[in-house]
Amino acid sequence: MKLLLVGEYREGKLLDTSAELSGFASAIGADASMFLVGSAEDVPAFSGTLYLADARVYGEYNPEVHKQLLLKAVEEVNPDLVVFIHSSYGWDLAPRVAASLKAALVSEVIALAGSAYVVGCCNAKMHRNVTPSTSMVVITIQAGAFSALTQGGTPSVKTLSTEKVSTTEFVCYEPAEAKDVDLAKAEIVVSAGRGIGKKENIDMIRSLAKAFGGELGGSRPVVDAGWLDHGHQVGSTGQTVAPKLYVACGISGSIQHLAGMKKSGFILAINKDKDAPIGEVADVLVVADVVKFAPALTAKLT
Amino acid sequence: MNILVCIKQVPDMESHFRPNGTATWFDESNLAFRMNEYDEYAVEEAVRLKEQLGGNPEITVLSIGPDRVIEVIKKALAMGCDRAVHIQDPDVASKDSWQIASIIAAYARGRQFDLIFTGMQSQDRGSAQVGVLAAELLGFPSVTTLVGFAYADGVVTATRELEGGVKGKVRLRTPALVTCQLGLNAPRYPTLPNIMKAKKKEIATFQPGELSSEPPLTGSTAFRHHEKKGSGVVIEGDIAELVEKVIVILKEKTAVLR
Numbered sequence A: 001m002k003l004l005l006v007g008e009y010r011e012g013k014l015l016d017t018s019a020e021l022s023g024f025a026s027a028i029g030a031d032a033s034m035f036l037v038g039s040a041e042d043v044p045a046f047s048g049t050l051y052l053a054d055a056r057v058y059g060e061y062n063p064e065v066h067k068q069l070l071l072k073a074v075e076e077v078n079p080d081l082v083v084f085i086h087s088s089y090g091w092d093l094a095p096r097v098a099a100s101l102k103a104a105l106v107s108e109v110i111a112l113a114g115s116a117y118v119v120g121c122c123n124a125k126m127h128r129n130v131t132p133s134t135s136m137v138v139i140t141i142q143a144g145a146f147s148a149l150t151q152g153g154t155p156s157v158k159t160l161s162t163e164k165v166s167t168t169e170f171v172c173y174e175p176a177e178a179k180d181v182d183l184a185k186a187e188i189v190v191s192a193g194r195g196i197g198k199k200e201n202i203d204m205i206r207s208l209a210k211a212f213g214g215e216l217g218g219s220r221p222v223v224d225a226g227w228l229d230h231g232h233q234v235g236s237t238g239q240t241v242a243p244k245l246y247v248a249c250g251i252s253g254s255i256q257h258l259a260g261m262k263k264s265g266f267i268l269a270i271n272k273d274k275d276a277p278i279g280e281v282a283d284v285l286v287v288a289d290v291v292k293f294a295p296a297l298t299a300k301l302t
Numbered sequence B: 001m002n003i004l005v006c007i008k009q010v011p012d013m014e015s016h017f018r019p020n021g022t023a024t025w026f027d028e029s030n031l032a033f034r035m036n037e038y039d040e041y042a043v044e045e046a047v048r049l050k051e052q053l054g055g056n057p058e059i060t061v062l063s064i065g066p067d068r069v070i071e072v073i074k075k076a077l078a079m080g081c082d083r084a085v086h087i088q089d090p091d092v093a094s095k096d097s098w099q100i101a102s103i104i105a106a107y108a109r110g111r112q113f114d115l116i117f118t119g120m121q122s123q124d125r126g127s128a129q130v131g132v133l134a135a136e137l138l139g140f141p142s143v144t145t146l147v148g149f150a151y152a153d154g155v156v157t158a159t160r161e162l163e164g165g166v167k168g169k170v171r172l173r174t175p176a177l178v179t180c181q182l183g184l185n186a187p188r189y190p191t192l193p194n195i196m197k198a199k200k201k202e203i204a205t206f207q208p209g210e211l212s213s214e215p216p217l218t219g220s221t222a223f224r225h226h227e228k229k230g231s232g233v234v235i236e237g238d239i240a241e242l243v244e245k246v247i248v249i250l251k252e253k254t255a256v257l258r
């Protein structure tokens, strides 16, 4: 089995996803080449072939240009499997490449099951196996699902080039907003999810956080709805926290939320749904209405 | 200007899911369905663009699925879409993203759409494929994970959400397709007069076979509950007792409660 791994590079830096891609390759015991639009001065450490296009020439991510470059690498390698990380780069580029190759595309793979790929569905509550029916397959793997492997070594570099034609123009990056609360430093984080029901109930969760002597966090829908500022958001597009105690109030436990809190020392979840995926990481899942439970716990703590 | 919005009806994610007879997907009985959350942002953004352009664009909303999807089509019409296309497919759950994208592209081809809005993914499949695949099939440039959108004179300026709070701004010309991320806007609730008005709007019906008969590129098996890895406990019962239990556990297992 031949793999072509797709590395990521942004704003002059190699992203550390290449070790996870190598980890995936070793999990299936396959030889791998890598594709990268990056720099010859900053290459991933592995011993294989690196198909490299110069980021100084091709600029920051441009879907059409990167697709053309990657298709050239695919033509040279003729891989069985093209592997991306399921990131803003991977989920954007993978379907473009799969469409050009008319290859089966499997998104956000979390494990392997023989020749099938295990993926999550129904907001991470359920799993299913996806079986591709084309000879070449494109997949994206969930960030963190396969353990990273730093092989060491120096790749042999083959340079790629293409004509720079595109209908999409990269304008600029907007840096992350400065955060007004540093949740990462807190020993206890108590977070509100959509399950609290309404904006007025934020105070109830804030009181619980206070009773614990911790900070208030929240899931994305709570922030999107304007119940809390973005500075409080926990998850892949918010803050990553690992407090001694994390209390998830009415939070389902989506992949993106878990990415921001699953390393917490102890996780207490309150959810009326016994099957909620937060149960996968929770040390204690209290099956209850959080609107009743939270004030009762606050009263007991104070 | 001609706008297409593609929406999906999905079950309430708080439902209890059971596999269907062949375990390819969930059993539909006893599930409550609603509009895919990401698609609500797509509908809202299209309606806002129409308002910005003084009501000139015509917005077509499209949904593929059995007759139950008419409910979400009506909601989109009540939010401000002008007309609808229902691709009547009782078998939609057995189709993969490639097939769904092929049907959408076949419908859109030749109908002179300037802009297509979709959600970045569905809450049930979550594969984030259909929008981009449809754009590729149509030869449209596309942008995914939109958290900001502006349009003027045939040019879309889109803000994409990247990792860790960083965003990327890109510019592209229409015709184009964009996929919408949570938080892009604040989707409106349909008002009663608009719900009444929506009843008079046209819903055209197509059969999927009239549009595309692409075979699938993937199959689905072993639909099941997520595998619980941890050793966590689940406690249920009376609130006061639960509080007592939690206090005991926290005292025992963590150093944060004395």
Ligand SMILES: Cc1cc2nc3c(=O)[nH]c(=O)nc-3n(C[C@H](O)[C@H](O)[C@H](O)COP(=O)(O)OP(=O)(O)OC[C@H]3O[C@@H](n4cnc5c(N)ncnc54)[C@H](O)[C@@H]3O)c2cc1C
Binding pocket: A123, A192, A193, A194, A195, A196, A197, A218, A219, A220, A221, A222, A233, A234, A235, A236, A237, A238, A239, A249, A250, A251, A252, A253, A254, A255, A256, A257, A260, A270, A271, A272, A273, A276, A288, A289, A290, A291, B013, B014, B182
């Ligand atoms: C690219 C991308 C990035 C994302 N980044 C993030 C991120 O950084 N952070 C984040 O959180 N999400 C993020 N999301 C969104 C994520 O996929 C989920 O939609 C989100 O985490 C769900 O939030 P929630 O659990 O609060 O809401 P829901 O999923 O709606 O869950 C609500 C939960 O509350 C429970 N509930 C309801 N009523 C009650 C009650 N009365 N008592 C007790 N429980 C109750 C329900 O059973 C349910 O489990 C991202 C998504 C994408 C696609």
